[in-house]
Amino acid sequence: MRREEGVRALLDRVTDEPIIANLGPATADLFAAGDRDANLYSFGGMGLVSSIGLGVAMTAPERKVYVTDGDGSLLMNLGSLATIARMRPPNLVLIVWDNHQWAETGGQPTHTATGTDLAGIASAAGIPRVAAVSTLEAFEEALDQAAHEDGPWCIVADVEERGRPARPILDIEANLLRFRRTFEA
């Protein structure tokens, strides 16, 4: 499957649920596919979106919270999987676009290209619902399940890297405030 197909499948299934996107391709694809108030983009802070998602999920327990991470970034913050498992927010859905490379810096192979299994690590960390998918159909099935069943979920989607749209130029502070306002009663 391609990452942009996965992003569209996710956008087709949400209304006002927050989506927190990792820097690079995850942010560029989400912005291109559908900018919305409940999208929080990243331009730095590599590795932190799963932690940001945990904080959002704990603060807004009434909403499903989606995070779109990358393999290189999650490898930088593997402890986050253990903390998510420990806090067990039922509404958190951590999606990992696993393209097996650091695409932003020239496509160097990450550790998932040499045998590291992020879904296996998520399971071993204690995340109760884990899916590893490599087709759009399987991804959509996992998303539909995650939308209706308690997690926390970790869905590792094996994606084919075909480049990304241009990096969106936007006001980073304004993006944070716009996202934050979606939580006001």
Add this chain to the structure above:
Amino acid sequence: MPAMHWTDAIVEGLRTHEVWTVPYVPDAAGWQVVSKLEADPAFTTVPSTREEEAVGIASGVYAAGGRAAVFMQSSGFGNTINALAQLCIVNRISVPLFIGMRGGLGEFNAAQIPPAQAVVPILDTLGIPHYAPEREEDVPNVVDGALRLCYAGRAPVAVLLYSSLVGAKRAT
């Protein structure tokens, strides 16, 4: 009237400012506060594997309209630079930092000294205001003022807890 114990002053400051979520990496100083927060149903503590992760979680709480403070030790403060510089400062996220300062009066472990000496220069380089209450009676005002500043300024603010206030950790 005797001054409120410094730990209770921090707990009450967090309560007054509705800082209900507290990610932390345990240390001897901070734990004197965090253990009280864990026993208080109003607060949710989040044991974190690394200080940077704790700042990320606190940033998520703020992004969703809540408030979170991070507790850590000076030895781990360096781990937060990526999160502070690239996330909190860039996005303008309020995160109060409570840092248990080792490496000063009474220190027994040489490995604690260099990271502690780097904390204030790093905070200054990042432009993060920092305050260190010296006496127990100063703690309520410093905590209240730091939290007000943090939320008004939409940026991190640090409160440094030195051994002169919290007591030096003893070798075991």
